Amino acid sequence: MTLARRIIPCLDVDRGRVVKGIEFKQLRDMGDPEELAARYNREGADELVLLDITASNEGRATFLDTVRRVAQQLNIPFTAGGGIRSLDDGNAVLRAGADKVTVNTAAIERPELISELAAQFGSQAVVLSMDVKRAISTWEVFIRGGRQPAGIDAVTWARDGVRRGAGEILLTSMDRDGTCSGFDCELTSRIAAEVSVPVIASGGARSFEDFREVFTRGSADAALAASIFHAETESIHALKNYLAGEGLPVRLTPPTSAGMHADQVLGEPPRMKS
Amino acid sequence: MKISIIDYGAGNLPSVERAFASLGAETERVTRSEQVGAARTIVLPGVGHYSAFVAGLRGENLAEALRAAFERGTPILGICLGLQAMFTSSEEAPGDQGLGFLAGEVRMLPKTVKAPHIGWNQVERVKDGALLRGIPEGAYFYFAHSFAAPAEGSHTAAVCDHGMKFAAVMEAENLMGVQFHPEKSGEAGAAVLGNFLKVAR
Numbered sequence: 001m002t003l004a005r006r007i008i009p010c011l012d013v014d015r016g017r018v019v020k021g022i023e024f025k026q027l028r029d030m031g032d033p034e035e036l037a038a039r040y041n042r043e044g045a046d047e048l049v050l051l052d053i054t055a056s057n058e059g060r061a062t063f064l065d066t067v068r069r070v071a072q073q074l075n076i077p078f079t080a081g082g083g084i085r086s087l088d089d090g091n092a093v094l095r096a097g098a099d100k101v102t103v104n105t106a107a108i109e110r111p112e113l114i115s116e117l118a119a120q121f122g123s124q125a126v127v128l129s130m131d132v133k134r135a136i137s138t139w140e141v142f143i144r145g146g147r148q149p150a151g152i153d154a155v156t157w158a159r160d161g162v163r164r165g166a167g168e169i170l171l172t173s174m175d176r177d178g179t180c181s182g183f184d185c186e187l188t189s190r191i192a193a194e195v196s197v198p199v200i201a202s203g204g205a206r207s208f209e210d211f212r213e214v215f216t217r218g219s220a221d222a223a224l225a226a227s228i229f230h231a232e233t234e235s236i237h238a239l240k241n242y243l244a245g246e247g248l249p250v251r252l253t254p255p256t257s258a259g260m261h262a263d264q265v266l267g268e269p270p271r272m273k274s
Numbered sequence: 275m276k277i278s279i280i281d282y283g284a285g286n287l288p289s290v291e292r293a294f295a296s297l298g299a300e301t302e303r304v305t306r307s308e309q310v311g312a313a314r315t316i317v318l319p320g321v322g323h324y325s326a327f328v329a330g331l332r333g334e335n336l337a338e339a340l341r342a343a344f345e346r347g348t349p350i351l352g353i354c355l356g357l358q359a360m361f362t363s364s365e366e367a368p369g370d371q372g373l374g375f376l377a378g379e380v381r382m383l384p385k386t387v388k389a390p391h392i393g394w395n396q397v398e399r400v401k402d403g404a405l406l407r408g409i410p411e412g413a414y415f416y417f418a419h420s421f422a423a424p425a426e427g428s429h430t431a432a433v434c435d436h437g438m439k440f441a442a443v444m445e446a447e448n449l450m451g452v453q454f455h456p457e458k459s460g461e462a463g464a465a466v467l468g469n470f471l472k473v474a475r
Contacts, residue, residue, distance in 0.1 A: 046416075
């Protein structure tokens with residue numbers, strides 16, 4: 001019996017469309033959230049994350065509608081968030097069909113939000129999302145979609161968030177996000193060593209080896225990526241076969257079409273394009 | 275056959291409903307004890323805190339109706355907290371009584387491992403049960419919990435290990451339960467629900 005390392009595709013949505021930013025800027029249209037969700041569900045994703053990157057009040061109804069439609073496509077766990085400011089916001093997302101909710105900026109501004117959500121829905125439903133950037137000798141948390149430093153150290157905040165009831169940490173390296181330069185393994189392993197809950201590494205995935213590294217060197221429990229999967233150059237199925245070949249515990253699912261990527265089980269790790 | 279899903283005012287019912295719908299089973303949400311009394315097949319899903327959960331069941335007299343259904347032989351499937359609630363009590367809510375259909379205390383996962391136990395894990399069969407029939411050994415199921423039911427006992431059909439062994443699948447005649455979320459466990463989870471439908475038929 002082994003707890004599998006999770007592969008989690010992420011859909012950043014803006015007004016009902018999946019978009020991708022590079023280093024938190026420059027948005028590009030990547031497709032329809034329902035279609036991508038259905039594809040990832042088929043391809044063996046272990047979970048799906050949907051983030052509202054506009055998170056404006058006007059866009060709230062549109063986002064909840066997207067959550068509802070995406071939930072219909074899945075028989076795997078589903079996390080949604082972006083702009084969650086209150087217990088009511090969290091409740092709306094969960095009622096729309098998500099299993100877990102992420103909190104970020106509002107949790108920094110009012111940390112009790114974490115404990116309120118955990119008391120109401122259980123820690124397993126509360127994911128603390130942290131956008132982190134390297135400082136000289138430490139890591140700093142940023143809020144408002146990475147636009148503003150929060151003035152708090154990442155390790156301190158991770159520990160505090162878990163103490164307040166967060167059941168998982170979604171840790172995004174802003175230095176690496178969208179750059180395809182590999183996960184920040186040093187950051188991930190540091191946070192993973194400090195907290196008692198699973199850590200989902202995010203930002204910088206470029207190749208199959210990057211995933212192996214973040215699971216081994218980075219001690220991540222799960223790895224999240226967006227652009228490398230959206231582009232459809234490589235499938236989650238092939239990635240998992242590669243990781244299994246490297247001796248990592250992953251949940252293998254049957255290929256979605258006959259013979260798909262079967263040659264990659266023992267082959268050289270292919271590079272992924274983004 | 276209609277599946278009556280206990281709706282105690284919390285929890286993610288839509289995904290359970292959708293999972294049964296995709297197997298061609300009709301579902302209804304039941305909130306009142308008379309409805310539980312009339313139910314032919316019952317699913318007790320559960321997420322959140324043990325205390326709120328059992329209080330919710332007591333408040334609407336659902337606990338008594340469930341006991342009567344259990345004693346009548348109505349097939350009942352507990353999911354996650356729904357499984358835990360079938361035991362006597364839980365460390366999560368020391369003063370509260372569970373449904374008490376099975377003897378034993380639900381315990382907290384040890385501090386030596388990451389908790390909540392979140393993610394896909396495998397289970398080890400300890401008896402020939404109905405729920406895992408036809409599902410390959412080594413199949414993964416999605417878990418999300420910090421407390422777990424004891425592994426010991428003749429009702430345990432499969433165990434999982436996360437810092438300690440605990441009951442992952444429980445089968446005691448018409449009473450069944452899974453600690454994982456079958457509605458979130460892909461094909462393997464759908465197969466478990468399909469097996470429950472076969473037993474209930």
